Amino acid sequence: MSDTNQAPKSTAATREDAALLPPVDVLEDAGGITLYADLPGVPKDRLSLHVEADVLTIDGEVVLDAPEGMELTHTEVGLPRYRRQFTLSKELDAGKVKASFEQGVLTLRIPKAEHAQPRRIEVQVV
Amino acid sequence: MYYRSMFPRDLLAELERLQREVPQTVEPGPSIRGQKRGYPALNVGGTPNAVEIYAFAPGLDPATLDVQLEKGILTIAGERKAPAVSEQATVHIGERFAGRFRRVVSLPDDIDPNSIVAKYRDGVLHVSVQRREETQPRRISIQ
Secondary structure, three states, rough: OOOOOOOOOOOOHHHHHOEOOOEEEEEEEEEEEEEEEEOOOHHHHHHHEEEEOOEEEEEOOOOOOOOOOEEEEEEOOOOOOOEEEOOOOOOOOOHEEEEEEEEEEEEEEEEEEEOOOOOOOOOOOO | OEEOOOOOHHHHHHHHHHHHHHHHHHHOOOOOOOOOOOOEEEEEEEEEEEEEEEEOOOOOHHHHHHEEEEOOEEEEEEEEOOOOOOOOOOOEOOOOOOEEEEEEEEEEEEEEEEEEEEEEEEEEEEEEEEEEEEOOOOOOOOO
């Protein structure tokens, strides 16, 4: 699984396409990969996850309840969108991804395909 | 355990590494507190009758968040635990903040320390501080 961060395929990279890169943790164990991503300010219904070919895309839109007429005086989160892409490797089973999203933290579990799971091979003494 | 590819295979991987490392060498050194801006990231805004502070602090239990206002200084402190990593697991990427944090915002003089509302939703702490009524702009009628 590698981080691609590639620019969107469309040539017209408009301001709307600009997005922040959310920080992630990626852990791997024998059963698969666990990914955690920080997406603060994204409600559940504005988070989109999809796998196309072997590219996993995380896309989220920030919604804050700002009172009318508010002017920002100091900005550290300057874009209302997060996006990040990862290339999955072949042994990962993209069809069995489990996702949960709690208080701005996305947790993804991508299991390895059955045939790719490590197997202990019994050595028979003949 | 950290794993880093020792033998990057292609040009694209090398370019990616360059893209990551160049800003670090060109920009002035990082703050002694580690990150350039720290955790949580803050947005501060205002309206004529309130000051709004947004702290982007995902994955916290709101009960452990400590928000204090003293002499016009707002302090947001707490702790974020790192995800549990079993011994057999490998960490490929570890970018998320973990540990104790503390951020301080100096508020304007005209705020009312008795009317603060703090809400935590979708990983964002929103603190709204009303301004004192006598300082709000008002129209004076001419007799």
